[in-house]
Amino acid sequence: MLAMSSNPDSPRVLICDDDAEIREGLVQVFERAGFTAYAAPDVAAMERTLAAKGADLIVMDLMMPGEDGLSATKRLSGKGAPPIIMLSALGDDADRIVGLEIGADDYLAKPCNPRELVARARAVLRRGKDADQPAKSDSVRFAGFRLDVARRELHDPDGVVMPLSAGEFRLLRAFVERPQRVLSREQLLDYAFDNDSEVFDRAVDVQVSRLRKKLERPGIEVIRTVRGEGYLFAVKPTS
Structure with missing residues (x-):
């Protein structure tokens, strides 16, 4: 009931x-x-x-x-x-x-x-x-992809909408708002997971791995691992 x-x-x-x-x-x-x-x-x-x-x-x-x-x-x-x-x-x-x-x-x-x-x-x-709050731009482009922040949609280079979980969306938004700088796991916890004590380093790695697979393109490394430091969004977004 x-x-x-x-x-x-x-x-x-x-x-x-x-x-x-x-x-x-x-x-x-x-x-x-x-x-x-x-x-x-x-x-x-x-x-x-x-x-x-x-x-x-x-x-x-x-x-x-x-x-x-x-x-x-x-x-x-x-x-x-x-x-x-x-x-x-x-x-x-x-x-x-x-x-x-x-x-x-x-x-x-x-x-x-x-x-x-x-x-x-x-x-x-x-x-x-x-x-749900607008970012600096409601639409961000990078490496052929387009992230529609307002609609929370990721469009691949062919225009196909790629499904994102809520966690993947927050993580991608954290990256595109802070491109070409190394972000530690602790920073990503703060930016994308509200520094939740139960979301730990290994879980951040898992979320990054899932997101990275969705962004794979031949010859382009969108999310780069910086050993011992964290992750870097290696491409420059444009609005």
Whole structure:
């Protein structure tokens, strides 16, 4: 059964978890924090609710019957879906990296502190608002690509739109706004991930690797690794 609060002006969070006790508890946590909260027991119900009511953020359990959270996150990422925070009883670094690699915006291990989850939710929503603000130019060109900042779309040299997760978009924007200078992992954490303590160096490397693959062109190195220092956006963008 779906649950929700009644405040139409508050941020909307959609919780997808097959454990009824956890769902109901998180709905109460978010409602007390001023959110409008919905809940769904599985991915299919989540998508019906998303289509009917919309959401500003999804909190997704990793392990569920039917389609699991990893599969759903990978499928939804980069297709205009809201940002996703993944929850999982699997909490080691490898699992965090997988979650971030397939497009989750944040990852918390169960059991998590409810106040921390709400704080993470606010941080993810804040990053989304910051990313929606216009850059120096609403359209940036580099190496044949065009980044439409306002629409959050990357067009390849043939004009085809390439899907970007929210994390990839923030990372690419951080690079194009600071071209031809070495950015350390700590700086990228600050620019693209709000210096989230749970997004660590290895996760930055994974996000850079994913983005680099999308920007590969023969004879052109767009993102260069500077050993021991960080990464450099090696081409000069133009508006």
